[in-house]
Amino acid sequence: MNALTVNLRSVLELTDEQFFQLCQANRDLRFERTATGELIIMPPTGGETGNRNARITQQVMNWTDADGTGIAFDSSTCFKLPNGADRSPDAAWIQLARWNALTEAEKEKFPPICPDFVIELLSPSDSLKVAQEKMKEYIENGVRLGFLINRKSRQVMIYRQGKEVEVLESPATVSGEEVLNGFVLNLAMIW
Template sequence: MATIQKQVTDRDIETLLMSLDPPRIIIPDCDPKQFEKIISVNSRFLQMSLIKGQLEIMPPLPFHIESSAEKLQIIGQVGCWCDDNKNLVGIPSSSQGGFRLLKLEDPNYPNKHTVLSPGCAVVLKPRWDSLTDEAQKVSFPPVTPNFIIELYSRYDYVQNLHQKMVQWVNAGVDEAISINLNIDPTEIRIYSFNPEANKVVWQTMKDPVEVRSQVLEGFVLNMEKVRMYKK
């Protein structure tokens, strides 16, 4: 009997990926040196996080030019603000950089580090200058950004990214912005810590023209430019 082979399309791959919950590989008990070796070889191809010594690897996903253009717009706008405010900035970062988040680590297990990579981040000068010269030069400096932006991809699970945003704020981020362009209307969430309620809170915006930061003085994210290549 002849075998009928079905050609696998990009849509078939997307459907498979979205059926996984979530599509990731978990490696327990990954020490900091192992993590640095793994990420130095694979960071251009895989998205990786270290959570209390557990390595989480997101497999490569299909490339979409729209997402790339949107990320470039966000990083470009934040970069322009940093260029114009060099006296306020310690260091900016993209998804290629990572930070060790001490507040999320268990002091009883000093070798189980937590390292996350934001889509876009800014560490302001006072926080960056509080590090020693040696700490500033390590691969994943032990400092929490003051400000981050995360952009949903079409493969993200909303609840997973929400949990990551809460993690960022619990780690000490003053303002964490998530942007979801995959729904209509566009949804922006601005996360922060409410000391009176002693918990992470967030404000939701629907299809805003701009987003004004309360942490980066004078920074306004132009959402029309971010969405300009969105079909």
């Protein structure tokens, strides 16, 4: 099942609070919102993708706990990006000082901050082109490092600020570079 995009702008423009309430009232659905206000209804993942997402989150969380310089998030967290989009990467990390600069109210809802690092795992029903556009949006809004993992082709696309996308073929690991200094994503559990 593919994501469903609904354009409500001709009849309704959701405020940030209304979008938050819509998400809270429909907890069995996962929503994102584009910078132009289109509502994206994300289908649930299948078992294989859900397991791989959990493995990714586990690795990011374990490193975050040991490192202590930031805070990590799973795929259920929605961030309000500077361009107005509301996005939920499969895994995300934010430097602790940036996170702590938010108010408690901002932390409780959809934090108005762009993560420093994101991972997106392409599920079998996802469009590669749409996922690549989403990764570019993350970079344009302040993500410093991002991984787009395509299990089917066994590729990892690495997105960095000011650089061309690097494509790795069947890597065993991928480094968090200077953004997540010392983090290494083990892909053996993901492939």
